[in-house]
Amino acid sequence: GAVVSQHPSRVICKSGTSVKIECRSLDFQATTMFWYRQFPKQSLMLMATSNEGSKATYEQGVEKDKFLINHASLTLSTLTVTSAHPEDSSFYICSARTSGGFTTGELFFGEGSRLTVL
Amino acid sequence: AQSVTQLGSHVSVSEGALVLLRCNYSSSVPPYLFWYVQYPNQGLQLLLKYTSAATLVKGINGFEAEFKKSETSFHLTKPSAHMSDAAVYFCAVSQAGANSKLTFGKGITLSVRP
Numbered sequence: 001g002a003v004v005s006q007h008p009s010r011v012i013c014k015s016g017t018s019v020k021i022e023c024r025s026l027d028f029q030a031t032t033m034f035w036y037r038q039f040p041k042q043s044l045m046l047m048a049t050s051n052e053g054s055k056a057t058y059e060q061g062v063e064k065d066k067f068l069i070n071h072a073s074l075t076l077s078t079l080t081v082t083s084a085h086p087e088d089s090s091f092y093i094c095s096a097r098t099s100g101g102f103t104t105g106e107l108f109f110g111e112g113s114r115l116t117v118l
Numbered sequence: 119a120q121s122v123t124q125l126g127s128h129v130s131v132s133e134g135a136l137v138l139l140r141c142n143y144s145s146s147v148p149p150y151l152f153w154y155v156q157y158p159n160q161g162l163q164l165l166l167k168y169t170s171a172a173t174l175v176k177g178i179n180g181f182e183a184e185f186k187k188s189e190t191s192f193h194l195t196k197p198s199a200h201m202s203d204a205a206v207y208f209c210a211v212s213q214a215g216a217n218s219k220l221t222f223g224k225g226i227t228l229s230v231r232p
Contacts, residue, residue, distance in 0.1 A: 006161065041127075043208065043224045044162075093161050104150045104169050105212025105220045109161035 002028045004096050006110030013084055014118055021079045021113045023094030029074035030096035034107065035067075038091040050077040084117045091115075120145045120211045122223035130229040137181075137196040139226050141209030144190065151192040152210040152220065153183055162208065168192060170214075179203070204230045 003026040013019050023033055031052045036044040048069050049057040056069035066088075068080040077096075081088050091114050095107040121144045131137055143149055150169050154162040166177025173185040183194045192209060209223040 004161075009159075041227075043222050046219075049219075091159075095162075104167070104214065105210075105218035106150070106152065106164070106167060106169075107162075107220055109154075109163070112159065112161045114159065 002098050002108040004108045004110045006094050006113055010114045012116045015085050016083055018080055018082045019084055023077045023110050025075045025096045028098050033077040033096045035079050036093045086117045089115055089117045120213055120221050122209050122211050124209050124223035124226050128227045131199045132231045134198050137199045139194040139207050141192045142190050143211045147213050150212045153194050154208045156206045199230045201230050
């Protein structure tokens with residue numbers, strides 16, 4: 001299967017600072033990547049759809065100025081949590097789809113990034 | 119519109135026992151269906167998928183699922199549970215078409231007792 005790599009796996013930061021999380025498709029080109037947030041013992045909440053070369057599409061209720069998404073190449077999307085606060089602490093997971101997944105919706109997931117804001 | 123229902127949040131089985139995790143879906147068009155597994159502090163791994171071919175789908179780690187249109191179900195089974203199967207399992211649905219998106223169920227935590 002296709003491989004998606006996410007970095008860092010864990011990050012601890014102070015309140016008010018910004019944190020960047022990278023998501024890379026290692027063996028395929030991903031024109032579309034998705035960013036999810038997962039609270040403890042809950043399902044995945046889609047935050048935004050990242051489109052290569054264009055602006056991300058954010059889900060309702062997600063602050064686009066707080067969660068900046070950049071998809072500058074076909075293999076890399078980044079999520080920057082700006083001015084992080086303790087309530088932003090969460091598990092963030094990225095995913096990408098291959099060209100075959102464009103019509104089936106199948107996604108390949110990164111390992112996830114645990115953000116803790118002190 | 120599409121949705122997935124996974125009844126219950128936790129299933130506990132003994133090692134060697136049958137695993138049955140239920141998933142029902144709602145979709146206005148023929149769906150694509152997926153089961154993903156998540157181990158602690160990790161992303162999701164695809165177990166198996168139904169994309170309109172055979173209704174009985176075999177996946178990794180001995181899991182399989184059967185698509186039943188009449189029951190709008192896609193239950194996940196494994197004949198004999200192993201301790202390493204303990205994880206959270208997500209059922210997901212999508213609809214065929216351009217820019218298809220996945221919709222996830224709430225997930226079921228599977229515990230395996232020695």
